[in-house]
Amino acid sequence: MSINFCTECGHAMVVRTMDGVERRACTNCTYVHWGSYSIGVGALVIKDDKVLLVRRAQEPGKGNWTNPGGYIEQLEPIEQTVxxxxxxxxGVETRVKGIIALRDQPRSSVHNLYVAFEMDYISGEPIPDGVEVDAAGFYxxxxxxxxKVASFTQWLIDAALNGKGAGLMHDREPIVPTNGNGFFRVL
Structure with missing residues (x-):
């Protein structure tokens, strides 16, 4: 789908070559449509040597067991999202421990970045929401x-259980002001 009108001012968009790539640019203001992107998050929650899994009740992946996850909202910090x-x-309460894996999935429709977090279990017994998932439990x-565990979830479980190091951790005391940004690094 082509962007025909500017989302900032409503004027017509044209194709301009920028940095060797054709992009849609506004004829009136400085807006450039750089592409379509989405950020997904996933959680690996381990309790008593068992991993929290949910069974997808909707496409994509209906019937597959996966780690819980979803998409970030525009103004929501990524840690709150997961x-x-x-x-x-x-229905399980958790806390972010660190980032253990990333998946970069460039596609023609939407470029997706998936951030997988290792989570600390806090409380709760798995109960499916009955909409997105129809079963949940620790396995x-x-x-x-x-x-029927999704292959990507199998890879994430392997990354969590067999990874070397602690992954990226939230830098809660960065040397510069965060201005609401989340900074993660190897600590």
Whole structure:
């Protein structure tokens, strides 16, 4: 789908070559449509050597067991997003421990970046939301051998359990003001 009108001022958009790439640019103001992007988040919650999984009740991936997750809202800090998604899909309360993996998925329609967080379990028993997921629970690696676990979730579990190091951690005391930004680094 082509962007025909500026989302800032409503004027017509034209194609301009910028940095060697054709982009849609406004004929009136400085707005440039740089592309379409989405940011997804996922949680790996481990309790008593078992991983929290939910079964997708909708496409994509209907019927597959996955880690809980979803998409970030425009003004929502990413740490709040992943905590909210886990709670919405499973009823389990969690806290971010660190970032353990990223998936970069460039596509012609929407370029997706997926950020996977290792989460600390706080409380709650898994209860599916009945809309996005129809089952939820903590499962051992042995349990998962007979379940239809999505391949990407299998990779994330491996990254969490067999990764080297602590991953990216939230820098709660950066040397500069954050101005509301979330800074993550190896600590």
């Amino acid at each position: 905590v909210r998604e886990v709670l919405e899909e499973s 051992s690696l042995e349990d998962m051998q007979t379940m």
